[in-house]
Amino acid sequence: MRILGISAHYHDSAAALLIDGVPVAAVQEERLSRRKNDAAFPLSAIEWCLDHAGLEPEQLDCVVFYERPALKFDRIVTTLLRSFPHSRRAYTKAMKNMLGEKLWVKGMISSELGVPGSKILFTEHHQSHAAAAFIAAPCERAAILTADGVGEWSTLTVGEGMKRSDGSVTIKLLRELRFPHSLGLFYSSFTAYLGFAVNEGEYKVMGLAAYGNPSRLDDVRKLISRTDDGAFALDLSYFDFHGSVESSYSKRFVELFGPPRSPYEPIDLETGEGQRFADIAASAQRVLEDVLVDLARDLQRETGLADLCLGGGVALNGVANARLLAESGFDRIFVPPAPGDAGCALGAALYADRIHFGQPHCAVPDHPFWGPTIDAGTLARLAKEDSLPNETIEDDRKLDMLAGELADGRVIGWMEGALEFGPRALGNRSILAAPHDAAMRDRLNRDIKYREEFRPFAPVVLREHADRFFLLPAGGPRLARFMSAVFPVRPEWRHRLAAVTHVDGTARVQVLDETMAPRLRKLIEAYGHRTGMPVLLNTSFNLAGEPIVNGAAEGYSTFRRSGIDLLVAGNVCVRKKHQSQQTQLEDVA
């Protein structure tokens, strides 16, 4: 069967194509449109997926949208009615928004792709998350926990999935929590309060939390209480996301925590004010973790299962994931490379294939590389046109040479094979550097990524050496496969891994085994031979405010605008001229 999955209209839209039960293409719209977190209908992504497979839209057996728009509309209207008359402005905005476009998804898909309405299906938002987490995971039976801001009504679900020997697959969601009681929105309210963009700055809250003490736990716990049945409820008097368009937190929230941070003000952790924000971030992070651990522990006791599949945007919280692994009682936790809404495009397609059409299960390849492939020839042409030194070199010699450059402190833009699906650069569109000195971290933040100095960088390590440098629990390497958790760096290595060790001694490590990113693996091996440490700093290949690069042209322009020293695509390697020559070249053009 040929099934196209689509997620769109809220944040991070995407398309994924499934043929005979196996993904053949998946890409986020932002990677093609070059607009960060592009929420538009993912026409470019759809076109790319179909072109990649050589299909016309009429050859599709069905198109699956990742949620039910009418049910979402029901939630929005009901919520606004409950906030009457406080919700007047939110009502007009929401109606214009929904009635203008978002409610008419079926017609939009039909008119854009030319497929009949009978071929268009809708899964529920959290079913899509659950399918992306469970069906793609290499396990037979697992508990499932999905958590995000909100889908239609659900904000968090728990359930169970099973892949039987006869090929049938079941996903049974047992219970749900409904809007407005949402862990995702709880965390996003703190994201907004701390002056970061919602749906984008949650990483920053997690990074900032490490600098703080959870001294405001009691205050944060006033916002979220535990219910008798083991769930939780938000005290809505502290929030405003359910009735306001201006703010997600209320005046009472500000009375409790003090004035919010202006997005324009930098965070200075040396000041009392900066420390206040860090403490609040630490407290919110701790409470989120506590609630998640409790929910997961209950689920483990109830199901008695060893494996847990996590989905939804909350599953991007690596600190919480590590605590879940340590404290929930599950032996293994699976988080897909795209647990957020983009991944729902793939989840919806998988759900339709296995559950709706009852197709027999076949293993989903365990990697995130479903996007467009890099064209090294384009990079060679661009560099030649700009008279930049470039060379085409054989693999072994290239990797040895690059390992030497890294050891000498150069920063490499690395493009290999197919683009990653999901928010993490996992070895095919990465910026690589030596992980040893804090100066490298500062240089990357200042000259290359142009981002806040408190944000950490991640290491990538070969699986067979991971335990030497990091304190990984059983199940840790699996969780670290897609950089889904934060683990301690062994104390004796922290000073030699200073560029990737966060202030609390942890790192969001990627553990690379032999089946994923083979060329990156060889490069790390070569680097290990030179330095004795097969570890590299691996951060996404983009600048602040931009999506991860896709093709050679984007990689090349990012290389030119930043302090990256070398750019590598396949066997082509481009070296930057001295900065003054570079500027001169542009000025005389």
Add this chain to the structure above:
Amino acid sequence: MTTILRPFYRAVWADPGRRSRKLLQFAQVEADGGRDLVRAAELTSDPVLRRRFHAHARDEARHATLFRARGLALRSEHFVADADILDADWIAPGERGLDDLRVEDEDMVSLLAFIHLSESAAARDFALYRDVLDHDPLTRAVFDCILRDEEFHMRYSLSELERAAPGRTRRLLWKARFRRLWKAYLRLAMAFAGVMAGMVLTIQYFVLLLPFALLAKRAARRERPGWIVIEPKHENLRGQY
């Protein structure tokens, strides 16, 4: 016209809070415009144009830094809060990026014509703002510095347009002017439609929704927080509800 508007500009730029906010907004717009130019550089097959766009994008990034630094300095000097201040954007707009252009949908000559007109408009506006900032020499210096670049951008975009489309420059510039005018009309029409829709929906909200709101509130009071069991149901993926 400029002389008539001068007192308005003076009033708009007099308040340090508003000045700060406007500069920070300009910083954002310059940064967005820079990204559009980077995209144009990525898409063009002409190496000279690519270098030009990269250089222009670098300037826009520098302008963003200048505007932002000055905006932040004004904020801290005058303890500006994030409270709502009338920004008067309709009187004193910024550069407007490339007018919400979708770079990938444009051919390069149209894009160059657009850049030329956009930079001309920005240079004209920034010159006016500079002239009413006698009381704030530091902000005035920022505009001075950026104006020099804008003039260069006007010149290079025009010369590149002449190179790319010899003999068609005037026609392309007029076409771009009409498109800008059309876009301005669309913006106005959208804004008007938005106001009308807002009024209708507000009336609907207070007149029609009250009884439903009471029912919804009553239902909400009966709901208990906590888990809701998901009942097994026959899956129907065809419905949107």
